[in-house]
Amino acid sequence: MAAVIKVENLVKKYKNHVEALKDVSFEVEGGSIFAVLGPNGAGKTTLLKSILGMLKPTSGKVRTLDNVPFPNGIRNASFVPEEKALYDWVKIPKMVKIFASFAPQFSFERFEKLSKRFNITMNRKIGELSQGNRTKLYVSLAFAQDVALYVLDEPTWGLDPLIRHEVLAVVKESAVKGKTVIYSSHILSEVEEVCDQLMILKDGNLLYKGSLDDLKEKNNANLSQAFLEMIKGDSK
Amino acid sequence: MKLYKEWNSIKLRFIVMLLLMVGAAVAIVSLRNFTINLLNSPQMRGYLKNTPYKGFSMILKKISSDFSYYSFSQWFGKNYPQLAALVAVILSFSIFSKEKEKRTFYVVFGRMNRWEIYSSKMLIGYLSLVTIMFSGSFGYLLTALVFNYHLSFFMTISWTVMATVGAALLYQIGAYTSLLFKDQIKPFLLDILIYAGLYISGIFKPTKFLDIFNYMAKGNVLRGNGIDVLTTIVICSICLAIFVGEYFQFKYMDL
Numbered sequence: 001m002a003a004v005i006k007v008e009n010l011v012k013k014y015k016n017h018v019e020a021l022k023d024v025s026f027e028v029e030g031g032s033i034f035a036v037l038g039p040n041g042a043g044k045t046t047l048l049k050s051i052l053g054m055l056k057p058t059s060g061k062v063r064t065l066d067n068v069p070f071p072n073g074i075r076n077a078s079f080v081p082e083e084k085a086l087y088d089w090v091k092i093p094k095m096v097k098i099f100a101s102f103a104p105q106f107s108f109e110r111f112e113k114l115s116k117r118f119n120i121t122m123n124r125k126i127g128e129l130s131q132g133n134r135t136k137l138y139v140s141l142a143f144a145q146d147v148a149l150y151v152l153d154e155p156t157w158g159l160d161p162l163i164r165h166e167v168l169a170v171v172k173e174s175a176v177k178g179k180t181v182i183y184s185s186h187i188l189s190e191v192e193e194v195c196d197q198l199m200i201l202k203d204g205n206l207l208y209k210g211s212l213d214d215l216k217e218k219n220n221a222n223l224s225q226a227f228l229e230m231i232k233g234d235s236k
Numbered sequence: 237m238k239l240y241k242e243w244n245s246i247k248l249r250f251i252v253m254l255l256l257m258v259g260a261a262v263a264i265v266s267l268r269n270f271t272i273n274l275l276n277s278p279q280m281r282g283y284l285k286n287t288p289y290k291g292f293s294m295i296l297k298k299i300s301s302d303f304s305y306y307s308f309s310q311w312f313g314k315n316y317p318q319l320a321a322l323v324a325v326i327l328s329f330s331i332f333s334k335e336k337e338k339r340t341f342y343v344v345f346g347r348m349n350r351w352e353i354y355s356s357k358m359l360i361g362y363l364s365l366v367t368i369m370f371s372g373s374f375g376y377l378l379t380a381l382v383f384n385y386h387l388s389f390f391m392t393i394s395w396t397v398m399a400t401v402g403a404a405l406l407y408q409i410g411a412y413t414s415l416l417f418k419d420q421i422k423p424f425l426l427d428i429l430i431y432a433g434l435y436i437s438g439i440f441k442p443t444k445f446l447d448i449f450n451y452m453a454k455g456n457v458l459r460g461n462g463i464d465v466l467t468t469i470v471i472c473s474i475c476l477a478i479f480v481g482e483y484f485q486f487k488y489m490d491l
Contacts, residue, residue, distance in 0.1 A: 071488055079342060085343070
C-alpha cells in the first residue's frame with residue numbers, strides 16, 4: 001500500500017530552544033497500525049502534532065494524506081490527544097451535538113454503537129467525568145468520524161482492562177476496513193497486540209523504524225525487552 | 237460557517253450581559269422622575285446654593301427639563317459606554333486563552349481549519365456585542381416611548397453606532413490579548429489596564445485622541461451633529477487591521 005504519511009528530515013525546535021525532534025524521517029503505509037514508542041520527552045506528542053499540522057516544522061517536510069498539514073490541519077483525520085480535554089461545562093449529549101456540528105463525516109449511529117461498547121453513562125457533565133470516562137468519550141467521538149487516518153495519543157489512559165480490550169478491538173477493526181492508525185502508548189503489551197509497524201524515539205532521535213516482528217527477531221526478545229535494550233543501549 | 241460550538245461557549249455570558257444592559261437602560265428611563273424629584277428636593281437645593289460651581293445648578297435644571305439631555309447625561313454619555321467596555325472585555329478575554337488553558341483547541345483543530353476556527357469565534361463575539369449594544373439603546377428608546385418621553389431617533393442611532401464601533405475596537409483589542417496568553421486572568425487584567433490607559437489618555441492634551449470613551453459618548457450629538465464619520469472610519473480601519481494581523485498570528489502559531 002502507498003504511504004499516507006511521509007516525513008523527511010523533520011526538525012522541531014520550540015521557542016525555549018528545546019529540540020523535540022532531530023532530523024526524523026519515516027513513512028507510514030496506508031491501512032496499517034503504526035506505533036510511536038519512546039520514553040517521556042522522546043518527542044512522540046510533538047511528532048503526532050506535526051503530522052496533524054498543529055506545529056510548524058522548524059525544517060524538513062511533512063505530508064499527510066497527500067497534503068501539507070501545517071497550518072490548516074487534515075480534515076480527513078481524527079485525533080485523540082494525550083490530555084482528553086473536552087468542554088467541561090456541558091453534559092455528554094450536548095458535547096456530542098457540539099462535536100457533530102464541526103467534525104467531518106461524523107455519524108450519531110456510530111457514536112451510539114461505540115458508546116454502548118465502551119459502556120458510557122450519557123447523562124453526566126463532562127467536568128465531573130473521571131480520566132477513564134473522558135478517554136472513553138474522546139475515543140468514541142474520534143471513531144464516530146469515518147475518516148482515513150486516526151491519530152491516537154495514549155488512547156487507553158485510565159481505562160479498565162475490559163474497556164481497554166474493546167478500544168484495541170475498535171483500533172484493529174478500523175485497520176481491517178483500510179483505515180490508518182497512528183498509535184502512541186506507554187503500554188507495550190497493547191502496542192504488541194495491535195501494531196504492524198513501529199518507530200522508537202528517544203530525545204527526538206529516531207532509534208528504530210520497521211516491523212514489530214523484525215525488531216523482536218533482531219533482538220531475539222519480546223517487544224518490552226527489545227524496547228528496553230534499545231533505550232538503554234542508546235544511553236551507553 | 238460552524239457557529240454552534242462558539243454560540244454554546246458564549247451563550248451564558250451573552251444572556252447575562254444582555255439582561256444587564258437592557259435592565260440598566262430600562263431602569264434609567266424608569267427612574268427619571270425619581271431622579272428629578274431627588275435633584276429638586278430642598279436638601280439638594282440647599283446644597284447647590286453653597287456649591288462654588290454655579291454651572292452645576294444649570295445642568296441639573298437641564299436634566300429636569302430636557303429628556304435628550306437627561307438621556308445623554310445618564311445613559312448614552314455615561315452608563316452605556318461604560319457597560320459597553322464591560323461587555324467587550326467579558327466577551328473577549330477568554331475567546332482564545334480559555335482554549336489554550338483548557339487544551340481544548342485539539343477538539344476543533346483539523347476538524348476545522350484555522351480560518352474557520354478564528355472567524356467563527358470572532359463572528360459570534362461581534363454578533364453578540366452588536367446585539368447587546370443595540371438592545372441597550374433601543375431598549376432605552378422603547379422604554380422612553382412607553383413613558384411618553386421624547387427622544388430623537390437620529391440621536392439614538394448616532395450614539396448607538398459610535399458606542400458600538402468603540403466597543404468593537406475594545407472587543408478586538410481584548411480578542412488580541414486573549415491570543416497572547418495561555419491563561420484567562422492575564423488577558424482580563426491586561427484588557428482592564430489598556431481600557432484604563434485609553435480613558436486616562438483623555439485627560440492629557442497630546443494623547444486626547446486616544447480617548448475612545450470620548451468618541452463613544454459624543455456630546456456633539458445633542459447639537460444635532462450626528463455620527464463622527466471620520467473617526468468612525470479610522471476606528472473601523474484599526475479594528476480591521478488588528479483582525480487581519482491577529483488572524484495571521486493565529487494561522488502560523490503552534491497549537
